[in-house]
Amino acid sequence: MTALAIEHVSKSYALNGVQRPVLNDISFDVAPNEIVSIVGASGCGKSTLLRLIVGLDEDYRGSIIQGGVSDTKAAKVGMVFQDHRLYPWLTVGANVDLAFDASNLRKPERLARVHHYLQLVGLSDYEKAYPKQLSGGMAQRAAIARALAQEPDILLMDEPFGALDSILRMRLQDELLSIWEKNRVSIVIVTHDVEEALYLGNRVIVMEPDPGRIRDVFEIELARPRDRADPRLAALKQRCLATLVGREALS
Numbered sequence: 001m002t003a004l005a006i007e008h009v010s011k012s013y014a015l016n017g018v019q020r021p022v023l024n025d026i027s028f029d030v031a032p033n034e035i036v037s038i039v040g041a042s043g044c045g046k047s048t049l050l051r052l053i054v055g056l057d058e059d060y061r062g063s064i065i066q067g068g069v070s071d072t073k074a075a076k077v078g079m080v081f082q083d084h085r086l087y088p089w090l091t092v093g094a095n096v097d098l099a100f101d102a103s104n105l106r107k108p109e110r111l112a113r114v115h116h117y118l119q120l121v122g123l124s125d126y127e128k129a130y131p132k133q134l135s136g137g138m139a140q141r142a143a144i145a146r147a148l149a150q151e152p153d154i155l156l157m158d159e160p161f162g163a164l165d166s167i168l169r170m171r172l173q174d175e176l177l178s179i180w181e182k183n184r185v186s187i188v189i190v191t192h193d194v195e196e197a198l199y200l201g202n203r204v205i206v207m208e209p210d211p212g213r214i215r216d217v218f219e220i221e222l223a224r225p226r227d228r229a230d231p232r233l234a235a236l237k238q239r240c241l242a243t244l245v246g247r248e249a250l251s
């Protein structure tokens with residue numbers, strides 16, 4: 001059983017009337033409860049791939065099958081972007097509550113769930129705050145709460161911590177892992193940060209551009225919690241970087 005199966009996915013965009021291939025024959029699976037990291041040079045199609053998975057764009061070749069279902073609209077997929085995308089005119093609680101708009105849950109149950117997810121991301125005291133009253137990291141945690149509140153089977157994250165400083169980034173990585181331990185959702189995370197990819201992922205997919213394709217896949221078989229100073233992570237980082245920039249560039 002796979003949570004997500006990407007099979008021979010290719011995608012082109014028209015530029016000045018000419019079709020330009022952006023993704024070329026991408027295939028990989030995500031197992032239930034697995035974290036898959038995707039790294040790759042700017043423009044190699046990482047965000048495009050997430051847009052296809054979440055169902056924002058249906059113009060592609062190949063197939064995307066979620067939990068055995070090929071209709072992306074039927075599957076439960078949550079998405080977190082680099083910017084938090086909270087509505088500034090709504091409180092943090094109301095932003096999370098939006099996740100239940102499509103449900104027929106009654107108000108008390110919605111409220112209980114909002115509390116639950118805000119507690120999960122450590123924002124219980126900020127339910128009535130507005131996004132502008134939050135720090136960048138807190139806003140990002142609220143966005144994660146909103147995505148989790150949809151109770152997705154798969155959580156897609158596009159550079160979720162990219163705008164944060166390195167200390168906060170590490171803290172949120174650990175928070176994400178502890179949420180993942182509790183929720184056991186499958187996660188696909190796109191990042192430019194190889195250390196982040198290796199620290200979080202069960203698997204790291206390295207993509208290359210023109211057109212975007214998979215260059216290599218690294219299995220990270222290190223037990224959790226992982227030690228950031230583990231020399232095995234450092235060795236994996238070297239291998240991953242060598243793949244990213246091209247072996248010849250490092251030799």
Ligand SMILES: Nc1ncnc2c1ncn2[C@@H]1O[C@H](COP(=O)(O)OP(=O)(O)OP(=O)(O)O)[C@@H](O)[C@H]1O
Pocket residue numbers: 013014015022040041042043044045046047048049
């Ligand atoms: N709507 C669009 N129309 C035409 N071309 C597009 C469109 N969206 C993306 N592209 C092109 O597709 C390619 C891949 O873009 P994408 O944003 O998926 O890359 P990325 O790997 O996520 O990059 P980055 O790491 O810089 O965010 C780029 O060359 C981009 O110009």
